[in-house]
Amino acid sequence: MKKIVILLIVSFGVSFSRAQLLSWTPPFPVENDAATNVVVTVDATKGNQGLLNYASxxxxxxxxxxxxxxxxxxxxWKYVKFPNFNTVYAQAQxxxxxxxxxQYTITGGLRxxxxxxxxxxxxxxIAILFRNGDGSKKLANADGSDMYVPVYDNTVVAVRFTDPLFQPLYVPQPEPLTKTVGDNINLAAVANKTSTMKLYLNGTVIQTASNATSISGSPTLTTGGNTVIVAEANDGTTTKTDTLRFFVTGGITIAPLPAGVRDGINYEADNTAVTLVLFAPSKNRVTVIGEFNGSNWVEQTQYQMxxxxxxxxxxxxxxxxxxGTEYAYQYLVDxxxxxxxxxxxKILDPYNNNDQNIPSSTYPNLKPYPGSTTGIVSVLQTAAPQYSWQVANFSRPDKRKLVIYELLVRDFLLAHDWNTLKDTLNYLxxxxxxxxxxxxxxxxxxxNSWGYNPDFYFAPDKYYGPKLTLQRFIDSCHKKGIAVVMDIALNHSFGLSPMVQLYWDAANSRPAPDNPWFNxxxxxAFxxxxxxxxxxLATRYFVSRVVEHWLTNYKIDGFRFDLSKGFTQTQTCDNNGNNCNVATWSAYDANRIAIWKRYYDTLQLKSPGSYAILEHFADNTEETELSNYGMLLWGNLNDSYAQASMGYTDRWDFSYGIYTVRGWTQPNLVTYMESHDEERLMYKDLQFGNSSGTYNVKDVNTALKRMEMCGAFL
Structure with missing residues (x-):
């Protein structure tokens, strides 16, 4: 038998002194006790901290x-007492x-x-949330889920842990525990009836209390790995238990990175091994969980990083x-x-049935989401099928002579997949x-998105099809002399990004101050x-890896960088990110120019001659300097073309779409009459076109002719 060192105290009274998200009295609420109030107390320093320091x-x-x-x-939820979440109810105060x-008190019995x-x-x-009056702030579990208070049958013995503290989830789980071999753990449990109570550590009884309603102890954890502690109560008729599960580390192994590996997945030549690398400064422990042998989606000693x-x-x-086997996995942090x-x-996404709503005709044999975890999971595959490129060294069109067609795969095609898009190349x-x-x-x-709400930057979105069909589409474009430019949003990410989640300020619902990548x-503004x-430096490295990935593995020809003017640390908003000064933001910014020159140098290092198209709209002196460095810049002439097409005599001057008019020496201006941000000119002609006598721009044939005119000027 393994030796278990314990420090135990048997007590018949219980005190609750530590901060807990949700606590209640009595400790075992029942539904049919009209004489006893149920008092629920919430602590906003815990959970998602949605009401932390709320002034009112x-x-x-x-x-x-x-x-x-x-x-x-x-x-x-049944019998919701106050149905409108953003309405003030006096009885809910x-x-x-x-x-x-x-604190909130329920009187008169639960029923x-x-x-x-x-x-x-x-x-x-009892299902419960705490909110402010207009519903704009909500205090809930750390994961944002509803909170629950268990209700008991007072005719049957019941037992529950009071230490360590549990999160009030639908299935209660302990608050995060970080324990190493040799640590002690404080334990306390209570019963609703006088009972024989016991505590078990990994199946071994470590304490017994007779004729008791509480028990406590502080055993030393002598064994690493998954640990199970059980509190048991027997009133002579029935035995009930409560179970605590947590992981005990054997200590963190400190070791340098193996030679030649870098962030992410590092495949080995024999296709039977990988090395995973995660950049996560200041974290206490990280474990890989997933479909690997012996993992079963729970923390295991052999998968501690x-x-x-x-x-x-x-x-x-x-x-x-x-x-050739796909393995789903996640990092379990702290x-x-x-x-x-x-x-x-490649990722698998359970949110809003995103993956389940992708038809098999678009993505055949998509790996199903594993049923033993939550959240987005990553997928790795050794010896994955490789695309055989037909055009190995594409000669890109001269960037001074690009004729660019912008499209959204979702809307351009009913089928929204790369295979079907490939069939339209003759038309384009x-x-x-x-x-x-x-x-x-x-x-x-x-x-259902334009795609400017990114969360993963190395994975092609599955809604458009598998990796190989995307590569085949790009290859087919190159066969026809057509370059492929990837529109990408690297100004920002959204909340499902693992880099956002890894350093998160729950109290303020935003990235934490120590987030390596995000402000x-x-x-x-905007x-x-x-x-x-x-x-x-962390962001710079990440961006360099992103552009390298698409330029080399997919042979794309360049990027259109969304909101490129936002690539700056020059603060033009207040300390809360509000009251932004657009004019100051648009002014010449030497630091922003330096950022873009670094990124452009990276593109040319990874793929010489690749395009960098900026949606910039900054001061002309800044755009001139970037143009001189080799970057292409968007030139928005939508209003001028729309006015001309609709037949109006004001604001139709096209001249600012000519680079020399701007005082530029390099023809690196991407002038356009339509983009995704503006209404279509043809629609405007038909809805708002001018007329003179029998000549009416709203006439379909006339509008089409005027569109031809715009194309000729463009």
């Missing part, structure tokens, strides 16, 4: 209902206890309070892989945060197009998502 002491309310035996799911704590008269329906849990001596990187070599690999070239070629600029097609949140608040910090 009288503007916090509950949103409350119950889960009964007739509920079909955790979100199937909470009492402020100070220090970001609030009467919720109005339950069906004798066959019984309360299993090594930490580099500088504390910045975590890495692990995984062996025994079957060539025992509670699951993230996918930021460098994954016949128009005289020699470059296709495709709106973002790296993984973005959801399916806590935007530095500039930002969406979370603003990237392009002065950070």
């Amino acid at each position: 002491t009288n503007d916090v309310y509950v949103h409350i209902g119950v889960i009964t035996n007739k509920s079909t799911a955790p979100n199937d 909470c009492s402020s206890l100070g220090n970001s704590k609030w 009467a309070y919720f109005g339950i008269t069906d004798a066959t329906e019984h309360i299993q849990k 090594n930490k580099t001596p500088d504390g910045n990187y975590w890495w692990l070599r995984i062996t025994g892989l079957t060539p 025992g509670n945060l699951k993230i996918a690999d930021p460098y994954a070239e 070629q016949a128009l005289g197009v020699n470059a296709i600029e495709i709106m973002p097609f790296n993984e973005f949140e959801g399916n 806590p608040v935007p530095k500039h 930002n969406v998502g979370y603003d990237m910090n392009h002065e950070s």
